[in-house]
Amino acid sequence: MPRLFRTLQRIVVIGIVLALATTAGAEEPPVSSPGQRHFPGSGSERLNIQGVVEADVLHPVLEAFHQRYPQITLNYRDASRGARQPSAGIPADVDLLMSSAMAQQYQLANGGNAQPLGRGVINPAWPESARWRDELIGLTHEPLVMVYRRELADIAPPPVDHAGLLALLNQESAALAGRVATYDPARSPTGFMAVAQDMARSQEAWGLFEAMGAADTQLLDSTTAMLEGLIEGRYLIGYNLIGSYARRVVREHSELVLQVPTDYALALQRLALIPTTAPHPETARRFLSFITSRQGQQIMTSRTPLGSPLLAHKDPAKTNESLEPIQLTPGLLALIDPLKREALLHRWQTIFTLGDAVVPQAVEGEVE
Amino acid sequence: MTSAPSLHRRLLGGLALLLLLTCILLLLQSWYSAQRSADRAHDRLLASAAQVMSDHVGWRDDRLWFDVPASALNMLAPHGDERVFYALVDHEGNPVSGNADLAALMAPLPAPGAFQAGPATLNGRSLRVGALGARLTGWHHREPYTLLVAHTLEARRAMTWQLFRDSSLRLAGIVVLALAGLVMTLRLALRPLKDLRTRLKARTAHDLSPIDVTVPRELEELLAALNALLARQRQVRVHEQRFIGDASHQLRTPLAGIAASAELALRSDDTNRWQQALHEIQTGTRRATRLAEQLLSLTRLYSPQAPLARAPVALDTLARESLIRFLPTADSRGIDLGLAEHCPPLSVDADRWQVEEALSNLIDNALRHARSRVTVGIDAAGRVLYVEDDGPGISDSAQADALRPFHSDQAQGGGSGLGLAIADGVAQAHGGHMIMHRRPEGGFMIGLHLPGETS
Structure with a gap:
């Protein structure tokens, strides 16, 4: 590829990244779609939930809630589909905001954009580590994992930890070229969280990302997309996938193997908050009360792949020792410091545009 | 008889009140000092966090560069649930990075090398803001900048409350001890009073001997x-x-x-x-x-049961009436009994019966000792009702004794020896006294001085 073209491409990418921080992306009309669920209620009460979980995944919980409170008109919108919202703002009609982009959620609450959940709303047995100030609550506890296809073993022994993955990429970069997938931190806040946390943990992570860049790693904006590619055989290995989705898919597709990194596995929490602008905070409280109750947690564990922090907390023997939960501390703010974010993305783009990367589409918002 | 509050209760009440006042003052003082300690400790924390952050400020791409450390942000939330804010501004106050516009809350910004902390309000929330002035330490760039950090007050309040609670508990212990000591000391101190009371109670009505008991100086x-x-x-x-x-x-x-x-x-x-x-x-x-x-x-x-029935008495009238009653006696003895030439009217507030009794006794007494003449008179200026006779009189040395009942001098001459004693008693009951003196022109005068308002 001519050098000039590459430079141009780089400029375009940087421009797009900078635009992310300031302008809203393209809007799609909020029509009924796979990203939406609507349960008409018999009464006048309403509840609008915005999350980044696929509506399909959350459907059993929403349905159970609707059965319990049939008078509430329930709307669920998956923000990773449909209308994309600027990450800084909260739509005025949202009563409950759920996201695994922990730093963004923390920043919203820290800035005073969340209202208190209230006494007696949350199950008292809920772990303290999954709460902050009675404003944020971690509803799930999900490790970031690697998923690979079984035929990877034909090329090399599959990696079990980060160092193994780095070695594999360094040795087999030709064989793996274009067949590795991971999050694009520029487009997905969750992906950004994962990269920033990897970086915060150790600067060695740049080695891994550079190796990924060299292997022409594909940058995607959701775990679902990565899993789709893996199922179709386009990718051999995926890095930093959300464990809950991966586990469900891997259970159905025997050609895939889920590997929780044995050195460390970052565990994300899906944080929920009630915005101060929420038009129906009471119904949002009722939903949180329901989802954290025993009944709600039973549905979460048995009928969704999301799991229960309550059970993980109660049974430490079952939890993986390498699991490193991302703590709800002000340190999260450092991950999305504007300067730092800019620098990290810049370096990221440098690595991945030097390789034969695709030009990412300019979209902004919460994407998994 | 209404009894005054018990000494025990009064002492205990007074001292307890004093103790209470002291307690309130001490509690106030400990609250303020707890607040000050908490602020000092956490301001130091703000300073340390800003210091740690300043180690991550550098120069890159011709501008200030800041790699905010997560650990410094965590330091700002010692209680775990504080809202945390930070900002880096250049020497002109333009924001470089951060999550809140803290520079607007802190004016003026401190000079390089200085740290200052103060309270502020952001979106209606009380904050404590610390600002550290610093300068890049590179060889080529010596750019000054300011790091601002802030947190909400949960940890400060928790620490203040804890310090206050601790010192209050200590104070409560001291108060309990002090009260117990107070009650015991009071009992001990008031024991002599109790002893005295017991002794007095045990006395018979006839026992008038001195009380022989060792008592504290106050008693x-x-x-x-x-x-x-x-x-x-x-x-x-x-x-x-x-x-x-x-x-x-x-x-x-x-x-x-x-x-x-x-x-x-x-x-x-x-x-x-x-x-x-x-x-x-x-x-x-x-x-x-x-x-x-x-x-x-x-x-x-x-007799204390018969108080004086005071009423205005015209002494001149009284003298005249008494004189008339004694005229027969005087005649029988050949004595010239009469009123003084000048006898001004004088009215006193007195018991008429008593004054009459006193005057009668004085006249009776004078008639016994006089040779030929007895005069009754009034000295309005000196407020004296007097009887004068030309008898031997009473010598100066014997005057005091003469007022005692049954004095021997008086008993001579057929008197009962009670006349002058009665007159003296009347004078004293009216707040006055007896006057005796020898007249230069001869004759002896005994008078009744009765002070009081003329009506």
Whole structure:
């Protein structure tokens, strides 16, 4: 590829990244779609939930809630589909905001954009580590994992930890070229969280990302997309996938193997908050009360792949020792410091545009 | 008798009130000092966090560069749930990075090398903001900048409360000890009073001996007063006994005379003798009756149950009336009894019966000692009602004794020896006193000085 073209491409990418921080992306009309669920209620009460979980995944919980409170008109919108919202703002009609982009959620609450959940709303047995100030609550506890296809073993022994993955990429970069997938931190806040946390943990992570860049790693904006590619055989290995989705898919597709990194596995929490602008905070409280109750947690564990922090907390023997939960501390703010974010993305783009990367589409918002 | 509050209760109440006031002051003081300590400790934390952050400020791409460390942000939330804010601004105050516009809350920004902290409000929330002025330490760039950090006040409040609670608990312990000590000390201190009371209660009505007990200095005066009262009581009793003895003696004399006259008359058959005896008996009976009346007057004078019935009394009228009553007696003795030439009207607030009694006694007394003349007069200026006679008078040295009941000088001349004592008693009951002096032109004057308003 001519050098000039590459430079141009780089400029375009940087421009797009900078635009992310300031302008809203393209809007799609909020029509009924796979990203939406609507349960008409018999009464006048309403509840609008915005999350980044696929509506399909959350459907059993929403349905159970609707059965319990049939008078509430329930709307669920998956923000990773449909209308994309600027990450800084909260739509005025949202009563409950759920996201695994922990730093963004923390920043919203820290800035005073969340209202208190209230006494007696949350199950008292809920772990303290999954709460902050009675404003944020971690509803799930999900490790970031690697998923690979079984035929990877034909090329090399599959990696079990980060160092193994780095070695594999360094040795087999030709064989793996274009067949590795991971999050694009520029487009997905969750992906950004994962990269920033990897970086915060150790600067060695740049080695891994550079190796990924060299292997022409594909940058995607959701775990679902990565899993789709893996199922179709386009990718051999995926890095930093959300464990809950991966586990469900891997259970159905025997050609895939889920590997929780044995050195460390970052565990994300899906944080929920009630915005101060929420038009129906009471119904949002009722939903949180329901989802954290025993009944709600039973549905979460048995009928969704999301799991229960309550059970993980109660049974430490079952939890993986390498699991490193991302703590709800002000340190999260450092991950999305504007300067730092800019620098990290810049370096990221440098690595991945030097390789034969695709030009990412300019979209902004919460994407998994 | 309404009883004043108990000494015990009063002392305990006063001291407890004092203790309470001290407690309130100490609590206030400890609250402020707890607040100050918490602020100092957490301001130091702000300073350290800003210092740590300043190690991550550098120069890159021709601008200030800041790699905010997560650990420094975590430091800002010692309580875990504080809202945390930070900002990096350049020397002109333009924001470089951060999550809140803290520079607007802190003006002016500190000079490089200085740290300052202060309270602020952001979106209606109380914050504590710390600002650290610093400068890049590179060889090529010496750019000044300011790091601002802020957090909400949860940890400060928690620490203040904890410090306050600790010192309050200590104070409560001290108060309990102090109260227990106070009650015990009061009991011990008031024990002598109790002892004194027990001793006084145990006394019989006739026991007037001094109280012999060791008491604290504060009670010594009371005990001395009590013993002085007892001593006076003893003296009064001695006087009373002597008075009763004297009175019996005085009464016995006329009665013995009566008995002797009767006996002599019974032995005789002479009717003249009988007649004489009857006269003697009449005289003796009169004397005894007069003595009994005077004793009664004196008793009434000293009796606390009969208070003075004061009313305006015109002394001139009173003198005239008394004088008329004594005229027959004076005539029989050949004495010229009369009113003084100048006798101005004088009215005093007094018990009429008592003043009349006193004047009668003075006139009676004067008639006994006078040679030929007795004058009753009034000195309006000196407020004195006086009786003057031309008898021998009373020598200066004997004047004080003359006022005592049954004094021997008075008993001569057929007096009961109570006349002057009654007059003195009346004078004293009216707040006045007796006046005696010899007139330069001859004659002796005894007067009754009665102070008071003229009506």
